[in-house]
Amino acid sequence: ETGVTQSPTHLIKTRGQQVTLRCSSQSGHNTVSWYQQALGQGPQFIFQYYREEENGRGNFPPRFSGLQFPNYSSELNVNALELDDSALYLCASSLGSYNEQFFGPGTRLTVL
Amino acid sequence: RKEVEQDPGPFNVPEGATVAFNCTYSNSASQSFFWYRQDCRKEPKLLMSVYSSGNEDGRFTAQLNRASQYISLLIRDSKLSDSATYLCVVFVSNDYKLSFGAGTTVTVRA
Numbered sequence: 001e002t003g004v005t006q007s008p009t010h011l012i013k014t015r016g017q018q019v020t021l022r023c024s025s026q027s028g029h030n031t032v033s034w035y036q037q038a039l040g041q042g043p044q045f046i047f048q049y050y051r052e053e054e055n056g057r058g059n060f061p062p063r064f065s066g067l068q069f070p071n072y073s074s075e076l077n078v079n080a081l082e083l084d085d086s087a088l089y090l091c092a093s094s095l096g097s098y099n100e101q102f103f104g105p106g107t108r109l110t111v112l
Numbered sequence: 113r114k115e116v117e118q119d120p121g122p123f124n125v126p127e128g129a130t131v132a133f134n135c136t137y138s139n140s141a142s143q144s145f146f147w148y149r150q151d152c153r154k155e156p157k158l159l160m161s162v163y164s165s166g167n168e169d170g171r172f173t174a175q176l177n178r179a180s181q182y183i184s185l186l187i188r189d190s191k192l193s194d195s196a197t198y199l200c201v202v203f204v205s206n207d208y209k210l211s212f213g214a215g216t217t218v219t220v221r222a
Contacts, residue, residue, distance in 0.1 A: 033209070042116070042199050042212030043156065056208030090155055097208045098144075103155035 004093050004104035012110045013081050021076045021107045023091030031055070031097055032074040034066060035090040037106070043090055049074055050097060078109075086111045113138050118200050118213035125190055125220055132186040133216045135200030142211075144203035145176055147185050149196045150215065156199055159185075190220045 005024045013019050025032050031050045035043035045058035049068035063079040072093070078085060088108050092101035118135040125131045137145075145162035160167065162174040162183050173186040183202075187194055197215040204211065 035210075035212075040214065042214045043210075045207075045209035045211065048208050050208075058209060092210075098203075098205065100158055101210060103157070105155050 004091060004102050006089075006091050006104040006107050008107060009105065010108045010110075012112060014112050015081055015083060017081050017111075018077065018079045019081060019109060021078075021089050021091075021109070023074045023076070023093075023104055025072045025074070025091075025093030026102050029093035029095050029102070030072050031094045032068055032072065033092045033094070033101060034074070034076045035092065036060070036085075037088040037090060038084075039087075046076065048097065055097060081111045083111050085109060114213075115139060115211040116200055116202050116213035118216050120214060120216060122217040122219055125218070127190055127192060127220055127222055129190050129220075130186065130188050131190060131218060132184060133198070133218075134182050134184045135213050135216075136180075136182045137200075137202045137211070138181070139202065139204055139211075140181065141204055141206065142181075142202040143205050145174075145183050146201040146203070146210075147172075147174055147183075148199040148201050148212075150199055151196050156212075159198070187218070190218075192220050192222060194218060195220045 033048040034046040037043040047057040048055045088106045094101045147159040148156040149159045150156045200213040
């Protein structure tokens with residue numbers, strides 16, 4: 001069984017740029033959730049994708065967007081990067097919205 | 113008001129000690145409750161689910177008080193390997209999301 005993987009592991013961008021983060025869900029999982037974790041804080045829910053549709057969204061502006069592909073892998077896109085976007089971005093996969101979520105190792109984004 | 117609030121600690125305890133801490137949640141519609149463990153610069157991992165009747169998993173005991181909207185975690189006979197940040201997590205089905213507290217840091221010293 002392959003666990004959740006994310007790429008890249010680290011990324012440095014400058015303000016105003018755009019970034020795409022990727023997540024491969026665990027084998028057999030059809031749901032992917034994205035979280036932002038700032039230093040010293042708990043993860044904050046960004047959105048969830050279930051069978052390629054957005055299934056719920058947290059308090060994040062529209063410049064945070066995502067996709068889920070037919071193989072259930074997912075992308076998180078962030079436009080017009082701001083300094084406060086610097087964080088660890090975590091992806092979690094599950095079988096449906098109500099089952100245990102398994103987290104990937106995260107992508108650490110630094111915005112300068 | 114934050115959805116989930118935790119005492120950040122740190123709790124600094126000797127090996128073999130018992131340590132306990134709580135978290136409170138604001139949404140009375142919350143349906144499922146969990147404790148996750150997060151090691152430094154790693155992803156969160158599920159430690160245990162929390163059931164209304166309270167539950168134990170080895171040295172770990174979790175309690176849920178729905179009336180007062182708090183959850184607790186107790187660690188007995190602490191090991192050095194228990195040093196981590198413990199995240200209190202609440203699931204609200206209408207929102208399809210997990211809401212995390214900021215975490216309680218536990219350091220077990222030899």
